[in-house]
Amino acid sequence: MIAPLQLLWGYYMRWTVRWPALAAFVPFLPLIALWSLIVSLGVFPRAFLPGPLDVLSKGWALLYKGILTDYLADSLARLAVGAAAGMAIAIPLGVFIGLNRRAYEISWPILLFFQAIGDIAWLPILLVWFGFGLTTMTFVIVYTVLFPVVLNTVLGIRTVKPELRRAAQSLGASRTRILFEVMLPGALPNIITGLRNGLGYGWRALIAAEIIVGTSGIGFLMFDARRAGSVEEIVVGMIVLGVLWYIVDSWLLAPIERATGQRWGLVTT
Amino acid sequence: MKSLVLENLSKTYFDPYRGTQFTAIKDVSLQVGEGDFVAVVGPSGCGKSTILNMIAGFVPISGGRILVDGHQVKGPGPDRGVVFQSHALFPWKTVAENVTFGPKMRGVGKAERARIADEYLALAGLSHAAERYPNELSGGMQQRVGVVRALANNPDVLLMDEPFASVDAQTRMTLQEELTRIWEERRPTVVFITHDVSEAVFLANRVVVLSKGHVLAEVAVPLARPRSWTRLVEDDGFKALSNQVLQLVRSA
Amino acid sequence: MTDEAVSFSPLPYRRTLAAVKFIAPLLALVVLWQAVVTVFAVDPRVFPSVPTVLRAGWSTIVDGTLVAHVGASLWRVTVGTVIAILTAVPLGIAMGVSKGVSAFLTPLFRFFSVLAGIAWIPIATLWFGYGFGAITFVIFNAVFFVVAYNTLMGVSTIPMPLRHAAAALGANRWQMLTQVLLPGALPNIVTGIRTGMGFAWRGLIAAEMIATNVGLGYMLFLARDFYRTEVIVFAMIVIGVIWLVLDRFLLAPLERATVERWGLVQS
Numbered sequence: 001m002i003a004p005l006q007l008l009w010g011y012y013m014r015w016t017v018r019w020p021a022l023a024a025f026v027p028f029l030p031l032i033a034l035w036s037l038i039v040s041l042g043v044f045p046r047a048f049l050p051g052p053l054d055v056l057s058k059g060w061a062l063l064y065k066g067i068l069t070d071y072l073a074d075s076l077a078r079l080a081v082g083a084a085a086g087m088a089i090a091i092p093l094g095v096f097i098g099l100n101r102r103a104y105e106i107s108w109p110i111l112l113f114f115q116a117i118g119d120i121a122w123l124p125i126l127l128v129w130f131g132f133g134l135t136t137m138t139f140v141i142v143y144t145v146l147f148p149v150v151l152n153t154v155l156g157i158r159t160v161k162p163e164l165r166r167a168a169q170s171l172g173a174s175r176t177r178i179l180f181e182v183m184l185p186g187a188l189p190n191i192i193t194g195l196r197n198g199l200g201y202g203w204r205a206l207i208a209a210e211i212i213v214g215t216s217g218i219g220f221l222m223f224d225a226r227r228a229g230s231v232e233e234i235v236v237g238m239i240v241l242g243v244l245w246y247i248v249d250s251w252l253l254a255p256i257e258r259a260t261g262q263r264w265g266l267v268t269t
Numbered sequence: 270m271k272s273l274v275l276e277n278l279s280k281t282y283f284d285p286y287r288g289t290q291f292t293a294i295k296d297v298s299l300q301v302g303e304g305d306f307v308a309v310v311g312p313s314g315c316g317k318s319t320i321l322n323m324i325a326g327f328v329p330i331s332g333g334r335i336l337v338d339g340h341q342v343k344g345p346g347p348d349r350g351v352v353f354q355s356h357a358l359f360p361w362k363t364v365a366e367n368v369t370f371g372p373k374m375r376g377v378g379k380a381e382r383a384r385i386a387d388e389y390l391a392l393a394g395l396s397h398a399a400e401r402y403p404n405e406l407s408g409g410m411q412q413r414v415g416v417v418r419a420l421a422n423n424p425d426v427l428l429m430d431e432p433f434a435s436v437d438a439q440t441r442m443t444l445q446e447e448l449t450r451i452w453e454e455r456r457p458t459v460v461f462i463t464h465d466v467s468e469a470v471f472l473a474n475r476v477v478v479l480s481k482g483h484v485l486a487e488v489a490v491p492l493a494r495p496r497s498w499t500r501l502v503e504d505d506g507f508k509a510l511s512n513q514v515l516q517l518v519r520s521a
Numbered sequence: 522m523t524d525e526a527v528s529f530s531p532l533p534y535r536r537t538l539a540a541v542k543f544i545a546p547l548l549a550l551v552v553l554w555q556a557v558v559t560v561f562a563v564d565p566r567v568f569p570s571v572p573t574v575l576r577a578g579w580s581t582i583v584d585g586t587l588v589a590h591v592g593a594s595l596w597r598v599t600v601g602t603v604i605a606i607l608t609a610v611p612l613g614i615a616m617g618v619s620k621g622v623s624a625f626l627t628p629l630f631r632f633f634s635v636l637a638g639i640a641w642i643p644i645a646t647l648w649f650g651y652g653f654g655a656i657t658f659v660i661f662n663a664v665f666f667v668v669a670y671n672t673l674m675g676v677s678t679i680p681m682p683l684r685h686a687a688a689a690l691g692a693n694r695w696q697m698l699t700q701v702l703l704p705g706a707l708p709n710i711v712t713g714i715r716t717g718m719g720f721a722w723r724g725l726i727a728a729e730m731i732a733t734n735v736g737l738g739y740m741l742f743l744a745r746d747f748y749r750t751e752v753i754v755f756a757m758i759v760i761g762v763i764w765l766v767l768d769r770f771l772l773a774p775l776e777r778a779t780v781e782r783w784g785l786v787q788s
Binding site: 161163164166167168169170171172173174177181182185186188264 | 325326327344345346347349350351353355357358359360361370371374375402404418419422
Binding site: 009012013023024025027028031048105106107108109110112113114116117118119120121122123124125127128129200201204205207208211212222223225226229231234235237238241242243245246249250 | 542543544546547549550566567621624625626627628629631632633635636638639640641642643644646647648719720722723724726727730731737738741742744745748750753754756757758760761762764765768769
C-alpha cells in the first residue's frame with residue numbers, strides 16, 4: 001500500500017513542478033473519492049448526503065435549464081455593483097479621514113461601531129424601509145464593502161512613513177502631488193487588503209441577503225432547494241460559491257496584493 | 270550652491286501633561302559658507318537632529334532665524350535637499366524615478382529627466398540599477414540613491430541626517446569616500462549630522478560639537494584633499510583631530 | 522535616537538482621556554439622531570426617536586427577553602467557537618508538520634475557508650433541523666476552517682533554523698510540538714480566531730433570522746414583522762456593542778499581545 005502511494009506522490013511532485021495549476025485541483029480528488037466512499041457505504045441517508053454523481057447530474061440539469069447561469073449572473077452583478085459603489089465612496093472618504101486629524105478623531109469610533117453592527121443586522125430595518133428587493137440587497141453589499149475599505153484606507157494613509165512625506169516636501173512636491181505620488185501609493189497595499197476583506201464579507205452578506213429576501217441568485221437557489229428538500233441542489237450551490245470565490249480570491253485579489261506588496265517591500269499580510 | 274546662516278536658533282517644546290516648557294535647543298548660531306562642508310556631532314539627545322529638522326523646515330522654530338542664501342526659511346522646500354537616515358526612498362518608484370522625483374515636481378520634461386537620471390546614477394555608480402525598486406537594493410545602494418536624489422534637485426544646501434548610520438562598517442567607509450569624491454567634484458554646501466567622530470573628521474572642513482542643545486566647540490579640519498581611508502587611518506593629524514573631537518564629545 | 526522631548530504622564534489619566542475621546546463622537550451622533558428625528562418629524566415607523574428606543578430597550582431588560590436573546594446568541598457562539606478551536610488547532614498542526622502534506626492540503630482548506638459560515642446555513646438546517654444544532658454548526662465551521670487554515674500556514678512558515686535549533690538542543694517530538702510548533706503558530710492561530718469569529722458573528726445573526734425562535738437575530742426579525750423599528754434599532758445597537766467589546770477588548774489585544782510582543786510583524 002505504501003509503495004504505490006509513494007510512487008504516486010513522486011509523480012504528483014514532478015507534474016506540479018511542470019504545471020503548478022495542478023496543485024489547485026488534484027488535492028480535491030482524494031476528498032471526492034472519500035465522499036463517494038462514505039455515500040456508497042450508506043452511513044447517512046441519501047436525503048442528507050448525496051453522492052458526487054447525484055450532485056454532478058443535478059448541476060448539469062440546472063446548467064442545461066439555464067437557471068444556474070442566470071442566478072450566477074444575478075449574484076455576480078449584485079456583488080459587482082455593490083463593490084464598485086462601496087469602493088467609490090470608501091476610498092475618497094478613507095483618504096480624507098486619513099489626512100485630517102480632526103476628522104479622524106471624530107469619525108474613527110463611529111466607523112468602528114457601524115462596522116461592528118454588521119451588514120446582516122441591517123436587513124430587518126432595510127426591509128421596513130425598502131421592502132424585499134434590489135435596493136435592500138445593494139445597500140447591504142455597499143455597507144459591507146464600505147467599512148473594511150474605509151478603515152484600511154485610513155490605516156494605510158496614516159501609516160505612510162513621515163520621512164517619505166518629508167522627502168517629497170523637500171524635493172519640492174505640492175500638496176496635490178504628495179497626495180498622488182506618496183500618500184495613495186503608500187496606502188495602496190492596505191487599500192487592497194481592505195478590498196479583499198470587504199469582498200469576502202460582502203459576498204457572504206450577499207448569500208445571506210439572497211436567502212432572506214431573495215427572488216433569484218445562488219443564495220436563493222440554495223434556500224429554495226432547502227424548502228423543497230433537494231439536498232443535491234444545495235450542494236451544487238455551495239460548490240459553485242466555493243469555486244467562484246476561490247478563483248476570484250486566489251487568481252485575482254491575492255496576486256494583486258502580492259504584486260504591490262512584495263516588489264515594493266510593503267507586504268501587509 | 271548657497272550659504273546657510275543660523276542666528277540664535279532655539280527650540281522649546283510644551284509638555285501638555287506637566288504644563289511646562291522643555292528646552293531642546295538654545296541659542297545656536299552657525300555660519301556655513303557657500304561650498305563648505307560642516308559636520309555636527311554630539312551624543313544622542315543633544316538636539317542635533319532637531320536642528321536639522323528645523324533647517325529642513327519639518328519642525329517649526331521657537332526663536333531665532335534660519336537664512337538660506339539670505340532668505341528666511343518657512344517650511345520645507347526644494348532649496349534644501351535632505352538625505353535621511355532611513356533613506357526614505359519611495360518604494361513604489363524605480364531608482365531612476367526616485368532620482369528624478371525633484372525635477373519632475375518642477376515640471377522638467379521626460380527627455381531631460383532621463384538625462385539627469387543617467388548623469389546622477391553614473392555619479393553614484395548605479396547605472397545598472399536604474400530600473401530596480403528600492404526594496405531590491407542593498408542598504409549601501411539605497412543610501413547612494415538617497416544622496417543623488419537630493420543632489421539631482423540642485424539644492425542650495427544639502428542636509429544629511431546620519432545617512433550612513435545603518436549600514437555595515439565596510440560599506441560605510443566606501444560611502445564616506447564616495448561622498449568626499451562627489452563633494453570635491455561638485456562642491457555642494459553640506460550640513461552633515463552624525464554621532465560618529467571619525468566620520469565627521471574624515472568628511473568635513475569644520476566639526477561643530479553640540480551638547481545639551483548648545484554649541485560646545487567648533488574644530489577646523491585642515492586635512493588635505495582628496496581624502497581616503499587608506500591614507501588617513503595612519504595619518505597623525507587625523508588621529509590628533511579625532512582625539513580632540515572625541516574628548517569634547519565625551520565631556521559633553 | 523530621536524532628539525525629540527519625550528513626555529511622561531500618569532497612565533490612568535491618559536486612559537480616561539482615550540475613553541472620553543472614543544465615546545464623545547458616539548454621544549454626538551446620538552444627539553444628532555434625536556435632533557434629526559425631532560426637526561424633520563420622522564415617522565416612528567421609519568426611524569424611532571432616542572427615548573422610544575431607550576424605553577423599548579428598558580422593557581426588554583425588565584421582562585427578561587433581552588437576557589434570553591443575548592444569552593442564547595452568546596452561548597451558541599461560545600460552544601461553536603470552543604469546539605472549533607479545540608479541533609482545528611491540533612488538526613492544523615498535525616497537517617503542517619510536513620511541508621509536502623501542508624502544500625497538498627492548502628488548496629482544500631482555502632476552498633473550505635472561503636466557503637465558511639453563511640453558505641452552510643441551508644444544508645445545516647437540513648441536517649440538524651431548525652434550532653441550536655444548525656446555528657452552532659454554522660458558527661463551528663466558520664471558525665474551524667479559518668483557524669485550521671491559519672494554523673497550517675503558521676506551522677509551515679516557522680523558520681527551519683528554529684526547528685533545527687530545538688532538535689540540536691535535544692527536544693523530543695512532544696517538546697518540539699509544545700515548545701516550538703505551537704508557540705510559533707500562535708500568532709497565526711489568534712489571527713485566524715479573530716477572522717473566523719468575525720464571519721461567525723455575522724453567520725450567527727443570519728442563521729438566527731432564518732432558523733430559530735430565540736437569539737439576537739430572531740429578536741431583530743420578529744420586530745420587523747410588527748414594524749417595531751425601535752426594537753430593531755435597539756437590537757442593532759446591542760449587536761454592535763457586543764461585537765465591539767468582543768473584538769476590541771478581547772480578540773484585538775490578544776492578537777497584539779502575541780504578534781507584537783514577539784516581533785512577528787504581520788498585521
